[in-house]
Amino acid sequence: MAAPRVNTERAAFRRRTAGIAVLSAAALAAPLLVSGCGGGPPRTPPGRPPVTTPAPATTVGLRLPLNAYLPTPGEQATGEYLVYRVEQRCMRGYGFRYLPRLSSKYIGTTVATWHEYESRRYGISERTIAARRGYHLSGRPSTTRAPQAATTLPVPEREVLSGRAPDGRRLTTPVQGKAVPDGGCTGLAERAVYGDRAAEAQRGYDLVARLRSEAFARSRSDPRVSAANGKWSSCMRGKGFAYRDPDAAIGDPRWNLLSAGPSRAEVAVATADIACKLRTNLLGVNFAVEAEYENAAIAAHPQELAEVRTHKAAETERLPGLMRRYDRAPRPL
Template sequence: MAAPLVKTDRTTIRRRTASRTALSTGLLAVSLFVSACAGPPREATAPAPVATPSPSTMVELRLPLNEYLPSLEEQATGDYLVYRVQQHCMRGYGFRYLPDLSAHYIGAVIATGREYDSRRYGISDRAIAAEHGYHLSQEPPGTRSPQPATALSLPEREVLSGRAPDGRKLTTPVRDKAVPDGGCAGEAERTVHLGAADEVQRGYDLVARLRHEMFVRSRSDARIAAVNRKWSSCMRDHGFSYRDPDAAIDDPRWDLQNSAGPSRREISVATADISCKLRTNLLGVNSAVEAAYENTAIRDHARELEAVRAHRDSEVERLPGLTRRYGRAP
């Protein structure tokens, strides 16, 4: 199944701050995940209809729950600053940490995030499809970390995590300087994300769960089934037989997990796929249906989501000042 490569829940880009996990191990990475482990969705409430847009690309679409998350640029900038604060902190103990980190990280994360966004309802970028078929156009940044945790010395790992090898809190000063709670990783989280890491993560996890649940519910909506039938009929006109866009992506002939690039047939199917999406307005229908379900979720979780939005606004307001202070290598 090709889903991990080509279909992902955007929410989840916030778990790029599951770079929160990467932080504690010292990996410079982007974690783009599908929140498919969220459990079975509850019974759906009939959502109020949403006007159906007619987009030519996914760039033109923004779902309601996105309003509770930082933008791709804000997320990427925040993650970059976390690494920079770690870097400054580690330098205070004499360690040259993440020597290859540069501001290009932000642009690479944004580009990858946009490509994942473009695939919420299957591929939708005509230029990428014409060159790469169903394959991603690039490897997600961070897959070749400039300084993996395994390359760190024991003293570096201790200062980064604030933990001794046996897992106990590090209480011994390093170079006559106390190590902050949670190490340099903990200090970076508090500096950039205002310190309430667990509470904040629960808020973003709520958004991720709701986005996943509403996406799943929308898949069984009659309007989605109807537009998939129209798309399938259009594909037959092009000489290809698939029941829906997911089936085209998951065609085992593409071998997305292992093959280096697309075959000619894959490119032909992918370009036809996008032409049929535009002919049937599949992107617009999917967006309108999912937005209706998300609006229901927002109504049901208004108080929790407003708290998430308030914290997001506070974080985003601080990014320019943090960039001025920590944006460059120490």
């Protein structure tokens, strides 16, 4: 998940990724459980067998059913990068040197960041990472985010980028003798990359994100997940650590996750955490239960999701041509 550019990162990208990447179960579940999503076992849709519980050594590579209706991490990152490139060209047309450090490395590092967050969907799941960093996230290379924050731009540049005056009104005054496009350079870039049906497609992605979030929240209170947490907790007690579930371990107030590195105690707990997840198959149980809730959601929204898949296919088809067209920096001013 790309780190946001303050005030200018595309709202569409933020919404699209909102239901996809989570640091831990608590990070996603906490704001969702207040919505009234009930627990209890899921109702498996007619004609759909229960999901077979895998026994994975990591969550990396596991694909939940609703993932099929979203762009891949690479496609998301490529689309974001292309929007930045078109913004850059547009801004140059008004005499502004915008995002001078942007390069296609943005795509790879953004995908790597996304995978790290997704690997923690049920808490940490990578043994080697736990032994090296405990619960700490990896340091983010500077190329994982746009190298220029909007808040650092002079007001004239911000106006052209957003198409809005400081008071929020639409910018109607020409700049450098040229009219500013609707939505500024950001609006122009989103239309260039995502087409005229971008808003319609985004509504579909919003639906998928909501269904994913609801399925995740419901799976948290499913008795099968609760039972897996109990087995994990018992395993941890056997190693000398008292936590009710993996979220409690990562949320231990002794850990300063914003520090440069983990303490010995944090690494010891994190490595025990992974060992107990593998012993109790907590990862596999969590995945299977969440997948059942997602399958039920898919069965309940066949027409809407078919439309989402159509938009996704069209977007996927457009990306190679857009990369050929826009994957280069504009000429220097």
